[in-house]
Every structure is written in structure tokens, then in C-alpha cells.
Amino acid sequence: MPSGTKPSYIVDLPFEIWQHVSSFLSVEEVWVLHGLNRMLRNIALDKRYKCVKVNFAPRHYGSYATRFRHLGEDQIAKRVREIYFQPYIPLDPFDLKDDLKARSPLKGIFEETSAPDANTIVSTIARFKKVSSLRIESTYDIRLRPPGLQLIHGGLRIFANNLRTLILSFPLEMMSTIILPDLVLTRLETLEIMPSSLEWSTRQASWMPYNPRVITYFKLIPLFEGLNHIPHLESVSFSVPAHTSPKDATYRFFAQHSKTLRRLQLSMAHMSVLDYQNFLEQLDVPLPLLEALTLNFGFRSRHLIVDPSLPKFLSQYASTLRSLRLLKKQHGKREMFSLFEIPLGSPTAYSKLRFLEIWLYCLTPEILDMISSSLPNLEDLELTVRIFKGESASFENERDQFCVEMRLRDYYEWKLRRLLLKNIDSKTMSRSNANCIIAVVEALPRLLTINEMNRVDYLSCYSRT
Numbered sequence: 160m161p162s163g164t165k166p167s168y169i170v171d172l173p174f175e176i177w178q179h180v181s182s183f184l185s186v187e188e189v190w191v192l193h194g195l196n197r198m199l200r201n202i203a204l205d206k207r208y209k210c211v212k213v214n215f216a217p218r219h220y221g222s223y224a225t226r227f228r229h230l231g232e233d234q235i236a237k238r239v240r241e242i243y244f245q246p247y248i249p250l251d252p253f254d255l256k257d258d259l260k261a262r263s264p265l266k267g268i269f270e271e272t273s274a275p276d277a278n279t280i281v282s283t284i285a286r287f288k289k290v291s292s293l294r295i296e297s298t299y300d301i302r303l304r305p306p307g308l309q310l311i312h313g314g315l316r317i318f319a320n321n322l323r324t325l326i327l328s329f330p331l332e333m334m335s336t337i338i339l340p341d342l343v344l345t346r347l348e349t350l351e352i353m354p355s356s357l358e359w360s361t362r363q364a365s366w367m368p369y370n371p372r373v374i375t376y377f378k379l380i381p382l383f384e385g386l387n388h389i390p391h392l393e394s395v396s397f398s399v400p401a402h403t404s405p406k407d408a409t410y411r412f413f414a415q416h417s418k419t420l421r422r423l424q425l426s427m428a429h430m431s432v433l434d435y436q437n438f439l440e441q442l443d444v445p446l447p448l449l450e451a452l453t454l455n456f457g458f459r460s461r462h463l464i465v466d467p468s469l470p471k472f473l474s475q476y477a478s479t480l481r482s483l484r485l486l487k488k489q490h491g492k493r494e495m496f497s498l499f500e501i502p503l504g505s506p507t508a509y510s511k512l513r514f515l516e517i518w519l520y521c522l523t524p525e526i527l528d529m530i531s532s533s534l535p536n537l538e539d540l541e542l543t544v545r546i547f548k549g550e551s552a553s554f555e556n557e558r559d560q561f562c563v564e565m566r567l568r569d570y571y572e573w574k575l576r577r578l579l580l581k582n583i584d585s586k587t588m589s590r591s592n593a594n595c596i597i598a599v600v601e602a603l604p605r606l607l608t609i610n611e612m613n614r615v616d617y618l619s620c621y622s623r624t
Contacts, residue, residue, distance in 0.1 A: 174198055181206060204234065210241040213284065213314070215307040224279040231283040239287040242318070244295045244311050277306040281313035290318050295337060297329035303336055311337055320345055328353040349394040349422075394422040399430060399438060413444040421450045428457025428487065432466075439472040450481045456488035470497045477508040482515075489520040489545060489583070496526075499533045509534055516541035518583070521548040524564040527599070531573045541579040547595040558591045565598035576607045593621050 181189050181202050193203035211230060214223060230236065295311060297303070315338075322344055329337065395416075413420070423446070427435040435456065452473075466488075473483075490498070501508060512534055519526070522544045530537070547561045580596050600609050600618060609617045 174202075177202055205238050208235050208238040210243065211239050211287070212243040212245055213280070213310060215244050215246060215310040224277075227280050228283055231286040236283075236286040237289065239290055241292040242284070242287065242290050242294070242314060244293075244314060246297050246307075277309045277313075280310055281317075284310075284314055285317050287318075289321075291321055292324040292326075293318055293322055294326040295329065297333055297337070303333065308336065312339060315339060315342060319343060322347050324349040324351075326351040326353070344389045345391070347389045347392055349396075350389070350392060351396040353396075353398050389416060390419070392416045392419050394424075395420060396424040396426075398426040398428075399435075410442065410444060413442070413446070417444060417446050419448065420446050421448050423449060423451070424453040424455075426455040426457070428455055430457075436466060436468045439468040442472065443475070446476060447479065449476045449479050452476060452480055452482070453484040453486065455484075455486045466494065469494075473498060474508070477512075479511060480509060481511050481513050483509075483512060484514075484516040486516065486518060489518050491520045492523055492526060495519070496529060500529050501533045510536065512537055514539040514541075516543075518543045519545070521546045522561075522595075523548050524561065524568060527565075527570070527602075528568070531570045531575075535572070535574065537573075537575055539577045540575055541581075543581045543583055545583045547592065558595050561595050562598040565595075565602050568602045570603050571605060573603065573605065575603060575605070578603065578606055578609050580610060597621055 177199060186207055189203045189206050193200045208230075213227075230239070293314065319342060323346055325344065325347055327334075327338075327350075427438065430438065469485075499509065513536065515530075515534065515537055519542055522542060530540075546557065548557045578599070580599065582592055596609070597618065600606060600614060603614075606614045608614060612620070
């Protein structure tokens, strides 16, 4: 090294590089570096205090409020971006680890609480000026009394004008109690609703989805009556309880936000076939800006479930959708044609669709022909398939016939660039299934990647005998 030249140390790297490096590390790993220099200290503090967990049901409010108060210091408060309200005791208010051992069933826990202690916590929360994400969790066994509600309501009012993401995970019966009817969320963009219950086992607590056997019929009026004032809502994720009718507050909620909603995710995993069909038939709400739609049916049956309500429901949004995901339900050949086939001379219904993920009972060359002609602008396709099927009546020869028929096809004009083709039954493809995939890839000369591999590399790797 020439004399007089200052040596270069790794700690002198630019802030942006260290920030990128820290994104691959855990909170604990980053915290180890905080003493090296001021820059790393700021990065470590930002990551450590990004999310703060607020226990709205501690055993002793006084001691908890005293411990919580130090988070209101300027060097900490300005770094908080996310708040979790939870009914169990975290190891630290900013601890992101989901440790079941830290949870404890708390019954009658408000007996020793006092309003002044709750006010202290709310005052500390009010110093978190940059919070944009709020999550509220509760369970059936938690008795919501004034101090706990005071914390939750205080947080909702404090952050109402800044929130962009709101996640609610608690029993629907608590909705009207927790959500304020006059709440105005002027900047909210993402709303995620996960109705849940807490079931206790002899060993540990575990989060379980909403149990459809608890209530035979449930109206969603308490769910949405306090969430009507969201002028900029763009994304909604909602787990639909069993026996739900959209003709209550659900319809009004979607209609009220129809001019802003761009992303919608509905999970119907806890509904029977008849219930979810009735739900889709009645949910007739125009969403002119909807770009991404995900429907999770939650069915793993080998049997085909013919669904006449689905094509009608999807046709409402076909002209605007750019992303469509139909998960956990196997679609047959007839249903695929009813969903996507375009009559001769008619305009393309899904002209803007770029991404499609769908589960199929069987993949046939005719289905690929129809998809390529009906979805000419599709760029990204993910298929989860049970079987590959040709015209042969023999099961042993179906996949061979599929390969023979695929070799007669050429989808050169199709814009598809990425294909993910998976088998439902096994994580590893059999040799015969692999041959079917190869036949599909060979018919797509403009394809770039197949199953996260370069097309050329995939063919050279799996075409070997």
C-alpha cells in the first residue's frame, strides 16, 4: 500500500449498502453490530424498533406501563412503523419472535388495572408519529374490559389519519366492540380480516381458523359497520366465515369501496360447496378498478366440483383483471372452457390478464389450446395439475398420448414467458410426468423459464434418458 494512503475498512461502506445487507439478517444479528459505529447503530435501532407489540391485557398494568414508557423516548419513538395489539405477554414490546411459550391464557386479568396506567401507555403510543401499519389480535377467552379497550381505541384514533395497513384477527362477535363506528381511516390502502378463535390443547396454545360449527349462521354486519369510512382502500383480504350471506353489510361495504378497490383476496376454505356457491352468486358488486383477484376454495378432494356460479362471478371483472388466482379447487376441462373460452368473433374478455394461477384436475392439449387463444397476453402461468391426459382410454397410455398430441402443437405466437407446472399428489415429478412437461415446454419456443429454471437448461437437464 502506498505511503500516506488511508486504508479502507468494511465499516466505511455507504449507508445504503449496509442497509441492504441488514435486510438479510435477523433483529438479533443486526443488534450485535450496533456498537461498531453510528451508522450501524442507526440501522440496528431502526430494525429493532420497527415493530412494537402492545399487550392490552397484562397481569399488572402499573409495572407494564412503567416498562413501556421508555419506548416514548425520541430516539426510539421516531423509528416505530408497526404496532401489534395482542392479548398475551411478549418477551419484549419490540420482540418479533412468535414464541408460543410467551403466550399465557389470561382470564380475569383486568381486576388490578387502573385507567391512569392505560392512559400512560396511550400517551406513549401517541409519540409514535410514523406508524402506518396496525394489527389487532384477540381470542374468545379474553374478556375485553375498559382498560384494554381504552388502549385499542386510543391506538385506532391516534393512527387513523396515517394508517395504510390494518390487520384484524379476532372473533367476529368482538368486532362491534373493538372497531369504533365513527372511525375514519382516510389513508388506509390495505385491509386484512382473519376471523379466528383460540383452541387450547394440553400442551400449547394454537391459532385456529374460524370454526364453522360454532354458529350455524352469521351475519357480517358487526364486521363492517365500523369500517365504512375508508376513502382510499385499495386492497382487501378476507376469510369468509361459514354460512355467510353477502346481502348484509358485506355488499354495502364492497359497493362503498368499489371505486378504489384494486386487490381482493377471499378465502372460502371454511365454507361448504353450497355455501360458497351461494356466496358468489349473491356477491354481485361492480369493481371497475379491480386488478388482482384471489379465490381460495380450500378443497383438496379428488372429485371434480362443478361450479356454475364461478364463471358468472369472474365475468364481472374479466376486462380489468391483471392477476387471477384460483386456489385449492380442481377445475375440469368443461369448467376451464366455461371460464376462459371466447366465442368466435367476440372480443377477448381477459385482455389485460398477465398472471394466472389455477388448479386443474387434468391438463389436456385442448385446454392449452384454449388458454393460448383466449389469453394471448398472458405472461406468467402457474398450473397445479393432478393428471396429464390425452385421448386414450387407458390410464397407462394417457400421458404418452398427451406427449404425442403436444408434439403436434406450436405456440410461437403466445406471449407466455414464465411457466410453473406442479403436480398435486407429489413434490417430485415421476418420469412420465416429467416427459409431459418437456412436451409442453417444447411447444412453447418463446418461453423463458419453466419451474424456475431457464428453458434451455431445463430441456438439457430433463430430456436425458
